[in-house]
Each structure stands twice: as C-alpha cells, then as structure tokens.
Amino acid sequence: MNKTLVQLPSLNLESLKNMVSDWGFPAFRAKQIIDWRNKGILNPDDMRNLPQDLRTTLNQKLCCQPLKQVQRQCSEDGTRKYLFSLQSGKTIETVLIPEPERGTVCISSQVGCVLDCPFCHTGTQKFEANLTAGEIIAQVLAVKEDLRNNPLPSDLHDQVTHIVYMGMGEPMANEEALHESLKMLMAEDGLHISRRRITVSTSGLTPQIERLGEIHPVNLAISLHSALDDERNTLVPINRKYPLQTLRTCLNLYPLPHQRHITLEYLMLDGVNDRQEDLQALLQFVNPERERVNLIRFNPYPGSPYEGSPTEHMNKFAQDLISKGIRATVRRSRGQDIMAACGQLKSSAA
Ligand code: SF4
Secondary structure, three states: OOOOOOEHHHOOHHHHHHHHHHOOOOOHHHHHHHHHHHHOOOOHHHOOOOOHHHHHHHHHHOEOOOOEEEEEEEOOOOOEEEEEEOOOOOEEEEEEEEOOOOEEEEOOOEEOOOOOOOOOOHHHOOOOEEOOHHHHHHHHHHHHHHHHHOOOOOOOOOOOOEEEEOOOOOHHHHHHHHHHHHHHHHOOOOOOOOHHHEEEEEOOOHHHHHHHHHHOOOEEEEEOOOOOHHHHHHHOHHHHOOOHHHHHHHHHHOOOOOOOOEEEEEEEEOOOOOOHHHHHHHHHHOOOOOEEEEEEEOOOOOOOOOOEOOHHHHHHHHHHHHHOOOEEEEEOOOOHHHOOOOOOOOOOOO
C-alpha cells in the first residue's frame, strides 16, 4: 500500500463525501464508511453494507489501515500493550488501561522521541519519525477493534472512554498532527470524545502549550519531575530552553474549566529528586488552586540508571504535600509486568 495515500482514520465526513462522489458513488455511502471506521473497522472488506465496487475503490484510493498489529501483550491486571508497525515498517507502542468505570488508551505521537530524558526508556531510542494524525487516531481504532474481538473480563470497562497522549514521543514536538488528531478525536463525526476526557502530556514546551490552550484546551499534564532548575535541566533537558519560571507563567495562563486541574507528573527517583530540598522547591512551585501532583513510581527498565524511591518514602512525600494544602496522589502503576508502565515504552518486540 502506498503510504502517500490519504489515511482513512484522519478523514472527516465532509471530505469523505466529496471523495466518494468524485469516485462516482452516492454521498450517503461516506456516512456508512465513517460509521464502520469509528467502530474500529478499517478493512473495507468487512464493511458489510458497501457494494463490492466501492470496497475495491476504497482499497485502491485510500490507506485504510495505516497500522498493523505485530504483537499484543496482556498484563495480569488487564492492561494490554500493543506493538504496531507503520506503513514504513517502523514500530510504535500503544497501551490500553482498563478499569471498572473507564477505558483509557495511552497513545504514541512519535517513533522514538526528539527529547532525551535520562530516566525514560523511550528517550533511549533515537527519534525516527513523527506520526501522522491518521496514525495517531488509528491506534485508538485498533484498540477498539481488539476490544470487540477479544473482550475483557466482565469487571473491566469494555469501551474506550479516555485518551492520554503519554505514549512514545513528545506530542508538542509533533504539533500539527497533535492538533489534527485532537480535532478528530473530539469531532461528532469522529470519535466524539469530550475534551474533558483527553489529556496531553508534555515535558513543557511552553509556546506549544499556549497554542494548545487557545485552540484545543484539553487536560494538560506536565512532566515536572523536579522544581529545581539545575536538577530539572538534567532530568528534563528541555528545561534549559523553557526553565521553570517560563513554565510557571505559561501554566498560570492555561485555560481550565471549572474544578479542573493541571496535573504535575513527578517521577520519584531515589536520592535524586525525593530529598527535603526537592519537597520544599515543589511546595513553592505548585499553585494549589489550579494544579495537583501525581507522584509516579519509577519503573526500572534494563540498564536504567536510576532506582525508584521506596514506597514508604513516596507516601510520606505525598502526605507532606497534602498537609500543605496540595492535592497529591501516588499513582498506581499498571501493566508493569509487560513493560507498559509510564516511561517504559520502547518499540521492540523483544
Ligand atoms: S519522558 Fe517523554 S519527552 Fe522525555 S524522552 Fe521520554 S517520551 Fe520523550
């Protein structure tokens, strides 16, 4: 299949209507195709109410299935990690995190990452490509299809309800595809997911955060990991370009719906950013009215240079924040047994 073909997952109803008419079919067929697509059915041969000649045309004129599932691993807690290959043969990972009340898909935005955070497994893989909006959306559609074909245990939610851009890559460094994919996720003729259920996680590219707030003010998560510039320069090297003060000003201006908060992600590394001075700096940095802190357990990967903080220490750190009026939680790690937890994604089938 030619990768320069338009990708079905990125098309809206209007554009598809025009295409279908140009190909000589009635425009109402576009709606049927979109309905199949939104259920995660991308193979025209499975779109049962389409005439054969339209299925053939779709196969010829569009890239209907930009992703191919190479591997799927299922954790004992229900988490599923997928390895998909793109048309180029490059691979990415996507994670489904099912819970009783919701189903969250963690999507990748790049192959590898342009940034180089030393604690991150993805960051050890060199940047290879930006994903297209179609490839970003196709991850969600592929998970939907998998959920239909391979149902979860009945105590877990069987639909995709939430999306987090927290997989491989820095979404803000692939800004055009980020915005295009957000539009498609939220559109009525797209996946129709409320912006309140979508979170973009970034290491802190402030001009892009400002534009996100102006154009698609979805939930925002910041990979903070330290509130001391010197330390953050090492842990999140983009801090050298956009230091904490710049980030502070930017976060103060990000539009927040009523009772919503920006999440500050804080990966706890033993003896690195979990000391008393780190706590003090964090207490000073956080704006308790608008932000909450999510303390994350470090998931070691082979060859990682850090150790995670002990659980008791994490709980104490959280309690110290809470006692000063800051919303703080220790995030439960999911899918650790299949290396699907935060910061563990890397595209290999090994
Ligand atoms: S933490 Fe995020 S921004 Fe940093 S290297 Fe990993 S994927 Fe890239």
